[in-house]
Amino acid sequence: MKFTEEHEWLRVEDDGIVVVGITEHAAEQLGDVVFVELPEVGATISKDDEVVVIESVKAASDILAPVDGEIVEVNETIVDEPGKVNEDAEGESWFFKVKVEDMSQLDDMMDEAAYKKFIS
Amino acid sequence: MCDATRAANKTGCRMANGDDNRFKEFETQDICGCGVPHGPGEHHHHHHHDHSHVEETGPKRTPLYDLHVELGAKIVEFAGYDMPVSYPLGVMKEHLHTREKAGFFDVSHMGQVVLIGRRRDAAEALEALVPVNVQGLAENRQRYGFFTNDAGGIEDDLMIANRGDHLFLVVNAACKDADIARLRDGLEPDVVVKHIENRALFAIQGPASEAVMAELAPALKDMRFMDVATVEIEGVECWVSRSGYTGEDGYEISVPEAAAVMLARKILDHDDVEPIGLGARDSLRLEAGLCLYGHDIDTETSPVEAGLTWAIQKVRRNGGDRAGGFPGADRILAELDNGADRRRVGLMPGTRAPMREGVMLFADETATDPVGKVTSGGFGPSVEGPVAMGYVPASMAETGTTLFGEVRGKRLPVTVADLPFVPARFKR
Numbered sequence: 049m050k051f052t053e054e055h056e057w058l059r060v061e062d063d064g065i066v067v068v069g070i071t072e073h074a075a076e077q078l079g080d081v082v083f084v085e086l087p088e089v090g091a092t093i094s095k096d097d098e099v100v101v102i103e104s105v106k107a108a109s110d111i112l113a114p115v116d117g118e119i120v121e122v123n124e125t126i127v128d129e130p131g132k133v134n135e136d137a138e139g140e141s142w143f144f145k146v147k148v149e150d151m152s153q154l155d156d157m158m159d160e161a162a163y164k165k166f167i168s
Numbered sequence: 169m170c171d172a173t174r175a176a177n178k179t180g181c182r183m184a185n186g187d188d189n190r191f192k193e194f195e196t197q198d199i200c201g202c203g204v205p206h207g208p209g210e211h212h213h214h215h216h217h218d219h220s221h222v223e224e225t226g227p228k229r230t231p232l233y234d235l236h237v238e239l240g241a242k243i244v245e246f247a248g249y250d251m252p253v254s255y256p257l258g259v260m261k262e263h264l265h266t267r268e269k270a271g272f273f274d275v276s277h278m279g280q281v282v283l284i285g286r287r288r289d290a291a292e293a294l295e296a297l298v299p300v301n302v303q304g305l306a307e308n309r310q311r312y313g314f315f316t317n318d319a320g321g322i323e324d325d326l327m328i329a330n331r332g333d334h335l336f337l338v339v340n341a342a343c344k345d346a347d348i349a350r351l352r353d354g355l356e357p358d359v360v361v362k363h364i365e366n367r368a369l370f371a372i373q374g375p376a377s378e379a380v381m382a383e384l385a386p387a388l389k390d391m392r393f394m395d396v397a398t399v400e401i402e403g404v405e406c407w408v409s410r411s412g413y414t415g416e417d418g419y420e421i422s423v424p425e426a427a428a429v430m431l432a433r434k435i436l437d438h439d440d441v442e443p444i445g446l447g448a449r450d451s452l453r454l455e456a457g458l459c460l461y462g463h464d465i466d467t468e469t470s471p472v473e474a475g476l477t478w479a480i481q482k483v484r485r486n487g488g489d490r491a492g493g494f495p496g497a498d499r500i501l502a503e504l505d506n507g508a509d510r511r512r513v514g515l516m517p518g519t520r521a522p523m524r525e526g527v528m529l530f531a532d533e534t535a536t537d538p539v540g541k542v543t544s545g546g547f548g549p550s551v552e553g554p555v556a557m558g559y560v561p562a563s564m565a566e567t568g569t570t571l572f573g574e575v576r577g578k579r580l581p582v583t584v585a586d587l588p589f590v591p592a593r594f595k596r
Binding site: 079080082083085101103105106108127130131 | 254258259260261263447451520521522524546547549554576
């Protein structure tokens with residue numbers, strides 16, 4: 049897994065598709081998530097686009113795209129049950145899968161150890 | 169009573185690290201419904217016990233500050249105080265726990281004021297500042313009211329209790345200095361105005377409150393909604409009212425500063441009690457349809473627009489024996505007779521997206537001019553969906569009217585709804 053300074057995680061699947069979600073640390077900081085808005089499947093995204101809206105009981109935040117690519121799948125479960133983001137942020141509660149054009153965009157991202165240090 | 173504020177704060181849940189460019193927070197309603205700007209120093213004092221660096225100009229602390237930290241509270245600055253916004257349980261569970269059992273709230277930041285009549289009756293004198301029947305308030309009873317201004321707007325809302333030889337007031341934290349100045353200007357020297365600064369204030373709210381408190385002081389069981397009494401709890405003189413600001417049964421208890429921690433621990437020791445922060449306090453009062461000063465009511469909103477006419481008794485209205493005689497009476501009495509042009513209403517968003525404070529309301533999906541605005545909004549844990557309040561023209565205030573709120577550039581449907589969203593469960 050790779051991590052961004054913006055508290056996203058990215059996991060590369062066998063077929064080169066990248067799964068994106070937010071970290072447990074981010075979910076904990078946000079508090080109870082009550083609303084998630086995901087991009088459309090097929091949408092082309094550019095790094096830093098606002099692709100996801102996430103609202104907790106406390107506040108609204110957006111998540112910016114960590115890479116360039118095309119959305120190939122979104123996790124409707126967290127739209128129906130936003131609270132699942134708090135339960136399993138780094139597992140079942142992924143946000144979207146993206147077909148990444150340039151995998152080298154992941155090179156500079158943190159590994160788990162570096163991220164843990166970053167949030168400590 | 170409600171926690172007050174004047175400006176919208178933009179805190180929310182900033183990430184602990186980095187400048188949050190990408191995982192950024194956009195304009196949000198405040199984390200705690202407090203509205204006081206938290207400023208760059210957001211005061212998330214994570215578990216700091218060190219008091220040595222407290223600057224004289226820094227936020228004040230209530231007598232329970234160390235206890236909040238010990239309980240793992242997230243601390244934010246609110247109305248000039250370092251206050252717990254949430255505890256490890258989290259806003260959602262704190263809210264639900266309060267509705268199910270009992271929540272303990274530190275509201276010591278609020279202003280406590282005693283009025284003692286000298287050359288003039290305090291109740292009679294206070295009626296010059298509030299459109300409330302204070303003289304008709306029975307001994308050991310409490311009433312909700314508000315200070316009005318000459319334009320008919322609201323300067324603050326408050327609780328007024330008749331304690332026989334004096335009146336006891338509880339006012340909002342953010343307004344307390346102005347309120348005390350207003351009281352001194354208006355009432356002294358005929359009435360003595362005493363700011364009580366050596367007492368903490370607790371709220372215990374929720375259906376288990378009576379059972380919890382009766383274990384410490386059986387007399388509390390016999391109080392009804394809006395009764396007030398002086399009761400000894402653990403040998404300490406407490407000023408108790410059966411009231412609160414969550415829509416639930418419960419008590420507000422003024423206790424001597426020196427005994428505050430001891431009494432708070434006694435109450436928190438009960439299995440049914442959890443400490444509750446300002447975050448859940450805000451969602452509880454919103455679901456209960458109660459106004460937050462500085463948001464749902466302010467210096468521009470009249471009591472009639474705000475739907476608070478129930479707090480203006482007949483004797484102070486046109487035709488009453490003591491009609492008028494309070495600031496802004498011309499406008500307020502006229503609006504009582506003829507209605508106001510706009511009204512505060514409940515708003516039930518039609519999608520899962522919360523409509524927070526500041527969301528503009530439109531008559532339809534394409535209209536260019538807004539017809540109103542959301543003044544409080546968020547997620548209602550007991551409603552299990554988004555809830556809001558706001559102002560709309562009187563012609564659109566009927567329950568069931570569909571309007572559109574603009575959220576992130578999209579017009580989303582929202583329906584005018586009856587308040588409260590959750591039925592009140594006071595012990596009448």
